[in-house]
Amino acid sequence: MTGLKKVKTAVLISGRGSNLYNLIKFSKTKKSPILIDLVVSDKKDAMGLKYTRKNKIKKKIIDYKNKKTAEKDLLLILKKRKIKFICLAGFMKILSNSFIKKFKKKIINIHPSFLPKYKGLNTSVRALNNNEKFSGCTVHYVNSKLDSGKIIMQKKVKIVKNETPISLDKKIIKEEHKLYPAAILKVFN
Numbered sequence: 001m002t003g004l005k006k007v008k009t010a011v012l013i014s015g016r017g018s019n020l021y022n023l024i025k026f027s028k029t030k031k032s033p034i035l036i037d038l039v040v041s042d043k044k045d046a047m048g049l050k051y052t053r054k055n056k057i058k059k060k061i062i063d064y065k066n067k068k069t070a071e072k073d074l075l076l077i078l079k080k081r082k083i084k085f086i087c088l089a090g091f092m093k094i095l096s097n098s099f100i101k102k103f104k105k106k107i108i109n110i111h112p113s114f115l116p117k118y119k120g121l122n123t124s125v126r127a128l129n130n131n132e133k134f135s136g137c138t139v140h141y142v143n144s145k146l147d148s149g150k151i152i153m154q155k156k157v158k159i160v161k162n163e164t165p166i167s168l169d170k171k172i173i174k175e176e177h178k179l180y181p182a183a184i185l186k187v188f189n
């Protein structure tokens, strides 16, 4: 991306924000094609919001009591700030079809399983209950079906003897922090 302007990006979160933090660090590197200009949360007390203050990034809390008005507000701020790319990072709301259409192939998500296995929540608990040999993480484009868009990159994580959901989640999140930047580079290169 040398010589080119970085793409104005919004990261959408609902909680801890470790992927947000990781993406902020990545976005500051020379090789990053994205610039994080906005962080959106549907929860005003999302822990990840602390990273906006430290890094002087604009934050916006969207009230999701009503999904239609929430998405209207979201679109408004995205337009206002000329956002061209969206990274979902632990965002717990499902975006509507009409919203996704407006950002076709411009919204990506990270998911803590080796998709198409274990879409949805509690992925590690379910993988362990099924005696899987591995789980993993996946970065994919967002389409109208939950965790089902085209896969950009994924990484397997081995499940060892005596693995617990906590130990497995720890291994997966570590891989997520490598995978998300790598997938973003892949999208833009």
Ligand code: GRF
Pocket (backbone or CB within 6 Å): 013, 015, 016, 017, 018, 019, 020, 048, 089, 090, 091, 110, 111, 112, 173, 176
């Ligand atoms: C990650 O495991 C991500 O894959 C999933 O939600 C979790 C968010 O973690 N979509 P964090 O808020 O980025 O720490």
